[in-house]
Amino acid sequence: MAAAAAALGAALTLAVPAGLANAASSSAPSSDSASVSSSSGSWAAGTRAYLVITAPGDTSAVRSAVTANGGTVFSHYDAIGVVVAHSTSASFAGTMRGVSGVQQVGATRTSDVPADAYNPALPSTPSQSPTTLTESNRWDMTQINADKAWAVTTGSSTVKVGVLDTGVDDRHQDLAPNFNAADSASCAYGKPDTREGAWRDIDTHGTHVAGTIAAAKNGKGVIGVAPGVKISSVRIAEPGSGLFFAENTICGFMWAGDHGFKVTNNSYYTDPWAFNCPDDLDQAAIIEGVRRAQAYAEGKGSLQIAAAGNSDYDLANKTTDDSSPNDSTPVNRTISNECIDIPTELPGVVTVSATGKGTVKSSYSNYGNGVIDIAAPGGNGADGVYSTLPGGKYGSLQGTSMASPHVAGVAALMVSANPSLTPADIRTRLGTQAADVPCPSDRRCTGTTAKNGFFGEGQTDALKAVGGTTQPPGSRFENLDDVAVADNATVESRITVSGVTGNAPATLKVGVDIKHTYRGDLVVSLVAPDGTAYLLEDFPNSDSGDNVAKTYTVDASAETANGTWKLRVQDIATRDTGTIDAWNLTF
Secondary structure, X not given: OOOOOOOOOOOOOOEOOOOOOOOOOOOOOOOOOOOEEOOOOOOOOXXXXXXXEEOOOOOHHHHHHXXXXXXXXXXXXXXXXXXXXXXXXXXXXXXXXXXXXXEEEEXXXXXXXXXXXXXXXXXXXXXXXXXXOEOOOOHHHHHOOHHHHOOOOOOOOOOEEEEEEOOOOOOOOOOHHHEOHHHOEEOHHHOOEOOOOOOOOOOOHHHHHHHHHHOOOOOEOOOOOOOOOEEEEEEOOOOOOOOOEHHHHHHHHHHHHHOOOOEEEEOOOOEOOOOEOOOOXXXXXXXXXXXXXXXXXXXXXXXXXXXXXXXXXXXXXXOEEEEEOOOOOOEEEEOOOOOEOOOOOOOOOEEEEEEOOOOOEOOOOOEOOOOOXXXXXXXXXXXXXXXXXXXXXXEEEEOHHHHHHHHHHHHHHHHHHOOOOOHHHHHHHHHHOOEOOOOOOOOOOOEOOOOEOOOEOOEOOHHHHHHOOOOOOOOEEEEOOOEEEOOOOXXXXXXXXXXXXXXXXXXXXXXXXXXXXXXXXXXXXXXXOOOOEEEEEEOOOOOOOOOEXXXXXXXXXXXXXXXXXXXXXXEOOOOOOEEEEEEEEEO
């Protein structure tokens, strides 16, 4: 794992390393029934970790079999039927696969479990540097309209977001106001460690992610997408290697479900395999164990959001993997789409690709039609994502690791505005309220403007997520619902105005945001409540430019202000289509 240290206020631009989204004793037992730790004996050279999977419920018989066959039980999660076992025996997995009641067994790593697992050292506590930086609008936040969303909500302190990562510096001046220590822990090695500070950052990655989600709106440093929600750190990266093994991820998801996290951010892949293949017995057990934990968390009301990875790889057309296993010696292997990136490609997980400044695919971002759900700013080239770093510091990083927390923050705002939303509701609304981004002239991008392999259902939009058709206060009224503009068709989008006295002004402002691949096809008009149409623009047929993003001034002083106004868009030719993305009236 590459460290990302920065002097106060300095900007770093680093690609996220392989284990991070390119995918970075005495452990206190959990009090939750889903995760109960067991005494695991002492460490010995050659100790390997295994997932032993059985039917959910009472795992006592299988745990006894683990002990009887040369293993020790490190932790167990009865609610999902997963036992984390350690053994120095090379025949342990094969023997356990023949035990009655055992469904699957798989080694989670190709290297030894570190001795630190049996007596984990606490991460260091960095000294804090005060900042003179003041908050300002950053390109990534304005690109997803987070700055506008804050006028509607900055998020609720009752909403908890879990940062499953390298840890979080909870003492950072921009994170401390929103940090939730009571629900933070380390899940390194596969069981919860709730000692004070066990959740702290062993790198810089998790602290950066946390700032993007929920850095406080306190006048200094930076502002997160959802600066009013609470963040909890669940450290799943192991010190030394910085890797995120399957048992750690399982522990993290179980913790998220049992501790009421509405959203978790997962900017990593589950090491040591970039892709886990179901025809491999070890990897099949990893898939099943993490899948069960994710399903458990979702069943408890938690939505998982994950980074797509940084290899510029088509996840919908997998062929080879030359980076795994990354805890020993990588080998070249042939793979297929049956092999999946975990947790990114698990059912129910929202998969996020990265955009640069100006909604272009980041050069490094993985992609794949039918795999990518949504896009968000991750930085590209000279434009990184600026956020918090340990020790009260700040800096820029880029990667899909930086994109995913933008979506996690938007999801947190969404559920703050509507606490009744289920994970399925949030997942659906994230897609429908994203701003469509069409494929560029790049043959690798397949699909439609509404959903494609580079951007999924579009770039996340914080304002739409919290606003919908809600009218902001004052004399500005807005409709954020998408309306499709088909060939040779006339469509209308409505805004109902109320509470405005008298007639509309002679300088009525009409803001229009239409996505269209050939605006020469368009005739755009404003229709008053009494049916009077005011032509805004009839574009020349030869105008081959994309999109309409303009504000028009209309003398509407003859019209009563209150009532239903319409934006009418006519497409008068064939081949090119588009969408009314948003429009507004300012009186």
